[in-house]
Amino acid sequence: MEEQFILRVPPSVAERIERLLNEDPSSEEDKSLDLSFSENGRSGNFVIGNEHFPVSLLDLPCVVESYKTYDDSALVKTADIGQIIMVREPGDSAPDVVEYRHGLTPPMRDARKRRFRREPDLNPELVQRVEKDLLNIMSGGTIENADILTLNEQEEDADGNARNANKKVAPTAAPKQADVAEAEANAGAPERSDSEESDDSL
Structure with a gap:
């Protein structure tokens, strides 16, 4: 797996980066490109040509998978992206949060509030x-x-x-007279086993 991040820049800077990547750097004024961070790891500078832009490293509200293909048919996962580097104009103020509010696509706008379950209110x-x-x-x-x-x-x-369970127990029913008579009649005559029947047949 690779380590990847997303670099989000203002439109004017995006055009200059695109020219730098697509054209011959020797013929381009903006041939230097640099990104450095301060000691806290959350803020730094983005340099293109002779211009410096402030940057902030923010956590995305959800993990984004990135893929690439070698044959335009099969996709291979290359990384899980969890951070975005925001390049700001020199006059813009730095965000006061660590997590970026939105995802990368319009449906994920304000994702933490609209799409994720709210944390329970516990004392x-x-x-x-x-x-x-x-x-x-x-x-x-x-x-x-x-x-x-x-x-x-x-x-x-x-x-x-x-107590209620003991009260609900039904009394046992008295045996019927016919059942008692049949039991006494059976008690008088001995039961015959299969071996005795085979002895009589001989």
């Missing part, structure tokens, strides 16, 4: 308390500040459900 104190309780339980301890009323109500509900 940080509640999350910390639950995490602490879970760690206590895993280490063999008990929950601190447990709601005793809720636990007692749950126990009472469980006891009530057990």
Whole structure:
């Protein structure tokens, strides 16, 4: 896999880069092209010819795959692109965020807000308390500040459900007289096995 990024430049700079790539550099005034970053790795300078442009490195809201082809038939994935280098005009202000708001195509405009699931609204104190309780339980301890009323109500509900289950058990039906008589008749005569029947046949 290759390491790739997207370079987004103003239209005037894009024309100069296109001329530089398509024509002979020796006949072109803008034959120098350079990109350098400061120590923080998020801002720097883009140089083309004698002009300097400020740049910012931003994270894309989603990963973009890039492909290339050798035979105009099969595509080969070359990289996952997650960052974009924004070249600004000298007077433009630097963005105050690390993540770029939009994707690369019009449907991905404002992608983080329009297309991604919103983060749940959780109270940080509640999350910390639950995490602490879970760690206590895993280490063999008990929950601190447990709601005793809720636990007692749950126990009472469980006891009530057990009592109701005992009341709903149906009494066993008494055996019928015909079944009893048949059982007594069968008890008097011994059962014959298959071996005894074979002995009689001899």
